[in-house]
Amino acid sequence: MKEILLGVNIDHVATLRNARGEKYPSVIEAALCAESAGATSIVSHLREDRRHIKDEDIFLLKKIITTKLNMEMALNDEIIKISFDLKPHKVTLVPEKREEITTEGGLDIKKHKKLLKELIPEYKRNGIETFLFIEPDIEMVKLSAEIGVTGIELHTGKYANAQKGEEIEFEFKKILYSAKKGVDLGLKVAAGHGLDYHNVYKIASIKEIYELNIGFSIIAHSIFYGLETSIKELINIMYRARNE
Secondary structure (H helix, E strand, O other): OOOOEEEEEOHHHHHHHHHOOOOOOOHHHHHHHHHHHOOOEEEEEOOOOOOOOOHHHHHHHHHHOOOEEEEEEOOOHHHHHHHHHHOOOEEEEOOOOOOOOOOOOOOOHHHHHHHHHHHHHHHHHOOOEEEEEEOOOHHHHHHHHHHOOOEEEEEOHHHHHOOOHHHHHHHHHHHHHHHHHHHHOOOEEEEEOOOOOOOHHHHHOOOOOOEEEEOHHHHHHHHHHOHHHHHHHHHHHHHHHHHO
């Protein structure tokens, strides 16, 4: 059975650190722990308002980690420049609003199509993979392929927030069909947002999805069980989803 990878988002380690203006907990220590526990990439969102990850964090992460750095970022001139200076393994382009608590939906590709067509070739020339964080929608998948990105990350927020069985199944099928279409069009397909220990199994069972990117639920779980144990537990659930 095809394996599924886990990218661990460490933003909320920085959120806790910044709440008291301390130097701890360390995002570097968290990243190294995540790698040791089996994470295959470290995910970090450098927001315009620097509410959690700071510039020095992300440059130090790039220098120290031994897996891959996935930089989540908005289409903001300053952040785009930083991404080219940093040269992470991957950039995931996401929508961003100052007032939001967390990313609320997928990127509006139509709105940013001109800029994306200019940026994607530049990232490729710099050896950086490009992913678009999109809604699980066939039209968005097709547009992503037309622009020439490496892959897509499907927004699983609506699935994660669904309460009733039929609603959960409806949102799951949108993700399933979008993942299949993405692979058919030659895209790498990742998924993430709102996934936790209770709802991740169904998404991890989709064989077309090669990677899940998860942060908040892992950090929350780690308060009670420790970071390494929490990551290993989640990886075990994902493995069972692929192999049962």
